[in-house]
Amino acid sequence: MQCFDRDQGLCNVKPRAGRNILSMEITTSKQIDRSKEPLKQSFRRLALTTLCEHPQRRTGLTTYFHGLVTAALKLYPNVHWLVFAGKDDDWTDVDERVKIIRRFPANDQLLARLWADHMQVSAVAKQEKADALLTIGFVPLRKLLPTVMSLFSLQHADPSNRIGGGRQLYREMMTRAGIRRADLLITNSENAAAQIRSLYPGLDTRLVVSHEGLQRDQFQPRREPDEKNALKERFGFEPDYFLWVSNFYPYKQVELLLEGYAGLDKSFRANHPLVMVGGGWGGDSSAQTLARSLGIEGDVRFPGWVEDRWLAPLYRNAIAFCLATREETFGRIVTEAMACGTPCILNNIPIMREVTAGHALIIDFRDREKVTAALKQIATDRDLHQQLRVGGLNRAADFSFEKMARERVDAVLELLPTRKR
Secondary structure, three states, X not given: OEOOEOOOOOOOOOOOOOOOOOOOOOOOOOOXXXXXXXXXXXXXXXXXXXXOOOOOOOEHHHHHHHHHHHHHHHHOOOEEEXXXXXXXXXXXXXXXXXXXXXXXXXXXXXXXXXXXXXXXXXXXXXXXXXXXXEEEOOOOOOOOOOEEEEOOOOHHHOHHHOOOHHHHHHHHHHHHHHXXXXXXXXXXXXXXXXXXXXXXXXXXXXXXXXXXXXOOOXXXXXXXXXXXXXHHHHHOOOOOEEEEEEOOOHHHOHHHHHHHHHOOOHHXXXXXXXXXXXXXXXXXXXXXXXXXXXXXXXXXXXXXXXEHHHHHHHHXXXXXXXXXXXXXXXXXXXXXXXXXXXXXXXXXXXXXXXXXXXXXXXXXXXXXXXXXXXXXXXXXXXXXXXXXXXXXXXXXXXXXXXXXXXXXXXXXXXXXXXXXX
C-alpha cells in the first residue's frame, strides 16, 4: 500500500488529513449526544462510494473509508454496508455485512468514474436496497436515494491554490449544487464549518461537524524493536531529522519550510536533515530544484511515497514534524504525528490551532527567520520538546475512528426515519 496524502481528506481541504481538535462538543443542526450508545436501529444498509480515489495516488480518504466502515461494523451490528470500489482497491478483509461492488472504474479513469458516480451508482445502490448513499464532495446528478455529502476540501474557493481550472470549476459547481440537494452535510472541523457557512449560507439545519478519526493501534509512541536500524537500512538516515509528510501542492507552501531550513548552520543541518515524504504531481521536482538553488540538497531527503507501514516509525524517530500549509480542513497527519509523540511546528492558521488545541509550536511560515529559529529551538530546548510531546499525546487521545463513526453514522441514522425515497 502506498503512503497517502493523509492531511487532505478530500484531498486537502479544510476540511487528508488526518484528527485532532479542540475539546469542544460536536455541533450539528440537531446536537449529537456523544454520551449515548450508538443508535440501535432496525436493519439498515448504507451505500458508500469510494471511486473518487486514484489507485496510484491514494489520499487520506482511503484511510477514512476503511476506518469508518471498520469502526461502524463494531458499533452498529444492524448496519450493513454497500461499498463501491475500484478493481484494485483493497477491500478483501471485510465482514459478511459488507458487500463490495467493483463494477465501476476508480479515479484513474476520470471521465468514466464521474459518469459512474453521477449516473449509475445511485441506481445500483437503490437496486441493492440501500437506505442512503454517502459521497465525498458531490450529490449525484441522478439522485435516487437520500444522500449524505461529506465536504472535506474547500481548495476550489481560493484561486491562489492553483488546483487547475477544470478541477476548480467542477468542485465549485458540485459543492454549490450538493449543498442545495444533499439531505445531510458532514465536515470535519469547526473551521471548515465556518468557511462553508460563509461561502454557502442557509445550511445550518443540515450541517454536522465531526473531527477525523485516528488509527491508534498504528500511530502510538512505543518504538518497535530495532526500529532505528530498520529505518536506516530502508531509508539511509539516522533519527532526529525534521519530517514532512504530505503532497507538494502549491498551497502546502513547501518552499517556506525549505527556505527556513536553509537558514540553519551547515553543521546543524548535517545532524538534523530534512526528510520530505510524499510529493508527487510535479511538486517534488520543483522542491528538489529549490533545495539545490538554496545549497541544501545534501541535507534534504526525498524518499517519495512510502509504504503505509513506515509512517509511524518515521514519525516516532523525527525530532519534529513540520507543516507549512496555508489551507487545510483538518490535517490528519498532524494528529498522527502527535499520537506518535512527535512535536509539531505548524503554520499559524485557524485549523492548526483547533486540531492541536495549542499543543504545538505555531508560527508564521512566511517569516523565514522565525522558521529557522523554531527549527533550532525545538531541536535544542529539551523542556519545550518534552512539553510539546506530552501535550500532543494528550491531545491525540481525543481522536479515534470509533468516536468519528459514532458521530457520523448516528447523524445518518437519525436522518433516515424522516426521509422517503
